[in-house]
Amino acid sequence: MEPASPIPSRTQTLRAWKEQGGGIAAVLPIHYPRALLRAFGLLPVEVWGPPRVDPAPGAAHLQPYVCSIVGNALSFLLSGGLDGTDVIIVPHACDSLQGLGSLLLDFVRPRQPVFPLYLPRGRRESDLQFLADECRALYEKLAAITGRAPSEVELMKSIRREEEADGLLAELHRRRRVLPLSDLAFYRLVRAREYLPAEEFAARARAVLDGPPADPRPGVPLLLSGIVPEPMALLDAVAEMGGAVVADDLACSGRRLYPPGTSTDPFRRMAERILNGPPDPTRGSPIAERLRHLVGMARESGARGVVFYDVKFCEPELFDLPLLRRGLQEAGLPSVHIEVDLNDPLSGQTLTRIEAFLEMVAGQPAEEARR
Amino acid sequence: MNPLLALRYHWNVNVLGPVVLRLQRWQAERRPARWDTRYLAPPLRIAPRTKELVARHWLAGRYADGYRKVAWVTSGAPVELLKALDFYVLYPENHAAICGTARLAVDIASEAEGAGYSRDLCSYARTDIGAVLSGKTPVGRLPKPDVLFACTNICQTVLFWYRALAEYFGAPLVLIDTPFVYTEEAAEHAVRYVRRQLEEAVPVLERIAGKRLDERKLRQVGLLSKRASELWLEILQRCRHRPAPISVFDQFIQMAPIVEMRGDPETVDFYAALLKEVDARIAAGVGAVKNERKRVLWDNLPIWYRLRYLAEFLARHGVAVVVSTYTNAWGELAPLIDPDDLWESMARTYIYPILNRGTGHKLRTMRQMVEEYQLDGAILHSDRSCKPYSIGQMDQRDRLIREVGVPALLLEADHNDFRAFAEEQVATRLAAFVEMLG
Numbered sequence: 134m135e136p137a138s139p140i141p142s143r144t145q146t147l148r149a150w151k152e153q154g155g156g157i158a159a160v161l162p163i164h165y166p167r168a169l170l171r172a173f174g175l176l177p178v179e180v181w182g183p184p185r186v187d188p189a190p191g192a193a194h195l196q197p198y199v200c201s202i203v204g205n206a207l208s209f210l211l212s213g214g215l216d217g218t219d220v221i222i223v224p225h226a227c228d229s230l231q232g233l234g235s236l237l238l239d240f241v242r243p244r245q246p247v248f249p250l251y252l253p254r255g256r257r258e259s260d261l262q263f264l265a266d267e268c269r270a271l272y273e274k275l276a277a278i279t280g281r282a283p284s285e286v287e288l289m290k291s292i293r294r295e296e297e298a299d300g301l302l303a304e305l306h307r308r309r310r311v312l313p314l315s316d317l318a319f320y321r322l323v324r325a326r327e328y329l330p331a332e333e334f335a336a337r338a339r340a341v342l343d344g345p346p347a348d349p350r351p352g353v354p355l356l357l358s359g360i361v362p363e364p365m366a367l368l369d370a371v372a373e374m375g376g377a378v379v380a381d382d383l384a385c386s387g388r389r390l391y392p393p394g395t396s397t398d399p400f401r402r403m404a405e406r407i408l409n410g411p412p413d414p415t416r417g418s419p420i421a422e423r424l425r426h427l428v429g430m431a432r433e434s435g436a437r438g439v440v441f442y443d444v445k446f447c448e449p450e451l452f453d454l455p456l457l458r459r460g461l462q463e464a465g466l467p468s469v470h471i472e473v474d475l476n477d478p479l480s481g482q483t484l485t486r487i488e489a490f491l492e493m494v495a496g497q498p499a500e501e502a503r504r
Numbered sequence: 505m506n507p508l509l510a511l512r513y514h515w516n517v518n519v520l521g522p523v524v525l526r527l528q529r530w531q532a533e534r535r536p537a538r539w540d541t542r543y544l545a546p547p548l549r550i551a552p553r554t555k556e557l558v559a560r561h562w563l564a565g566r567y568a569d570g571y572r573k574v575a576w577v578t579s580g581a582p583v584e585l586l587k588a589l590d591f592y593v594l595y596p597e598n599h600a601a602i603c604g605t606a607r608l609a610v611d612i613a614s615e616a617e618g619a620g621y622s623r624d625l626c627s628y629a630r631t632d633i634g635a636v637l638s639g640k641t642p643v644g645r646l647p648k649p650d651v652l653f654a655c656t657n658i659c660q661t662v663l664f665w666y667r668a669l670a671e672y673f674g675a676p677l678v679l680i681d682t683p684f685v686y687t688e689e690a691a692e693h694a695v696r697y698v699r700r701q702l703e704e705a706v707p708v709l710e711r712i713a714g715k716r717l718d719e720r721k722l723r724q725v726g727l728l729s730k731r732a733s734e735l736w737l738e739i740l741q742r743c744r745h746r747p748a749p750i751s752v753f754d755q756f757i758q759m760a761p762i763v764e765m766r767g768d769p770e771t772v773d774f775y776a777a778l779l780k781e782v783d784a785r786i787a788a789g790v791g792a793v794k795n796e797r798k799r800v801l802w803d804n805l806p807i808w809y810r811l812r813y814l815a816e817f818l819a820r821h822g823v824a825v826v827v828s829t830y831t832n833a834w835g836e837l838a839p840l841i842d843p844d845d846l847w848e849s850m851a852r853t854y855i856y857p858i859l860n861r862g863t864g865h866k867l868r869t870m871r872q873m874v875e876e877y878q879l880d881g882a883i884l885h886s887d888r889s890c891k892p893y894s895i896g897q898m899d900q901r902d903r904l905i906r907e908v909g910v911p912a913l914l915l916e917a918d919h920n921d922f923r924a925f926a927e928e929q930v931a932t933r934l935a936a937f938v939e940m941l942g
Contacts, residue, residue, distance in 0.1 A: 196916075234686060455620030
């Protein structure tokens with residue numbers, strides 16, 4: 134249950150792009166205007182940690198109570214992991230990423246320019262206007278370092294390319310249960326959106342979507358929430374234990390199913406797309422809205438339980454959990470919360486908890502879950 | 505308005521309460537000092553008045569339900585708008601600090617932890633949510649909010665925390681989002697964004713308050729706010745004097761009114777009186793630490809449950825902690841407030857608190873303090889509960905040592921949760937630090 138041709142790795146993609154004369158933008162989580170970077174010939178390559186790096190270089194700058202996504206990103210940078218990139222974009226998702234952006238600018242000062250991007254915490258007209266202005270400001274900064282000045286037409290072309298890729302990404306999510314892909318293969322494909330050029334991702338997504346549907350995958354249907362499914366072996370382990378991920382609310386995945394924009398102003402349209410994405414605590418979405426979204430997704434996908442799979446010390450996630458879990462329980466959806474450090478291997482304890490959760494969900498009458 | 509509730513409010517807040525509080529003040533003025541006066545100056549004479557002022561504020565909150573509109577706000581929020589609309593303003597962070605000082609925070613936070621809130625979350629937030637869930641509080645009773653007013657200029661935590669409060673109370677959340685200032689100057693579009701949000705908040709707040717915003721009153725509140733902040737800054741700057749007339753431990757206690765009663769005339773009177781007392785101390789040659797040998801700064805929030813321990817430990821070694829980036833935050837922006845151009849100046853004032861600025865700016869602030877206050881070292885409280893304040897401290901400490909040439913200590917703790925305070929370890933590290941000071 135793997136796609137016909139293997140998906141190139143981040144390193145391969147980065148190398149190939151560079152060979153064509155393109156630049157690389159290393160981008161920290163979570164939301165940012167991909168289209169803007171591409172309009173400057175920069176390929177956004179996201180940095181979610183990465184997992185399993187030597188944390189020592191980052192530990193010289195960050196306290197142990199900072200999450201491992203931020204800690205690992207800094208370690209990775211300091212160990213030369215981002216040497217092949219031309220610019221670093223740090224979207225403002227939380228206090229820890231804010232701190233990382235600030236540290237890079239003030240103390241670490243990497244070779245590449247560092248551009249923070251502040252994301253507003255609401256969906257008001259003022260938020261939209263501000264984010265459009267932020268995108269404009271980022272445009273100016275990128276223009277200064279690349280010497281390019283993409284026209285409005287070029288920007289709109291870039292936006293449409295990303296919108297098409299995001300449309301296909303959303304379709305993959307909608308049809309995930311009948312795609313001929315294991316959970317692991319599915320996430321390898323959708324997470325390739327983190328670094329593949331949009332057109333290449335779109336071609337791969339289309340190839341999978343155009344293929345014949347498969348029988349729905351067996352297993353206790355689960356909704357996976359949280360930040361990032363690392364280590365990815367988790368997904369095979371869940372399948373082996375009799376579970377199937379049928380929907381997700383992961384920050385790296387389901388929370389970035391941006392709808393197409395409507396504005397004819399490119400900066401406003403980029404802002405619109407980000408602000409109209411699924412609910413996300415880092416964008417200030419109310420907890421009730423998140424809960425409705427989770428319950429709705431569970432109903433649509435048939436998920437019978439929710440696994441909150443979080444990176445330790447992730448404040449935006451931890452604050453919502455008690456009310457989300459209570460609301461889900463009231464909706465007949467049991468949940469379990471698991472915290473991991475990106476440098477830890479998949480632990481027996483995690484697997485035991487998931488297994489116990491699956492047994493509990495499997496033992497619960499399906500009607501109750503649909504209540 | 506329910507006349508019985510109005511009567512109850514007036515009786516308790518304006519008649520009976522003040523008498524009781526005055527009596528308590530009278531008793532406190534006669535009580536012997538609790539902190540070790542072999543090494544520390546006697547307590548400030550104004551201290552019982554501080555307690556009375558703060559207690560009266562909380563007393564008004566206790567009886568506010570049904571009589572006054574109540575706003576729960578974050579400590580860096582543009583409170584002038586609320587004051588001008590006659591809201592009773594409650595600061596959950598201050599309430600949590602009161603719980604911390606009274607060593608009740610862990611018990612109250614446990615209520616939140618029992619409901620699923622992780623111990624990795626801010627201990628102020630846990631204390632506050634615990635108080636909401638259990639009703640436990642040392643101030644009698646907390647009034648329910650009619651509106652939640654959060655400003656992200658101190659952290660993003662407040663947004664996550666107030667979103668939870670909005671669910672518990674079903675109260676509207678008004679957000680003033682202040683883009684983080686990574687460089688020296690905030691971008692013009694960021695200032696514009698803050699100003700626009702302030703203006704957009706007005707009709708929402710007016711609807712809840714049931715009255716129109718009177719621009720003249722807002723200007724008056726702005727003036728009072730500015731004056732109180734200026735006085736507070738003057739008081740802090742008096743600590744450039746040797747010996748410093750008050751320590752940061754005094755400042756931590758005396759800062760309550762500037763945080764929670766900014767914009768009130770009583771606050772201006774209070775700080776004018778405090779300034780007078782501080783000047784009298786300087787004239788009499790009284791130092792907060794009796795044998796002031798070394799002077800250091802404090803970075804980050806206080807460790808509320810160990811103020812006395814830290815003050816006494818350091819004073820015993822002749823170390824006076826004379827300045828703090830934290831207490832300074834409520835004074836340093838005073839010059840930015842312009843009552844004649846309030847909307848624009850509010851936008852600028854509230855985007856520039858130290859916590860909304862980069863790690864390099866904080867280092868520059870500390871360097872300047874070392875120079876202006878003639879400091880011999882720095883204590884940087886690495887506060888588990890406050891990531892935005894703490895991230896950057898490892899580099900700041902290294903640069904203070906390397907580039908400024910002063911010993912700097914990173915002290916691991918938590919502002920409200922004593923379970924994160926390892927006393928033996930702290931004592932060892934402080935002792936080593938004192939030794940380095942010479």
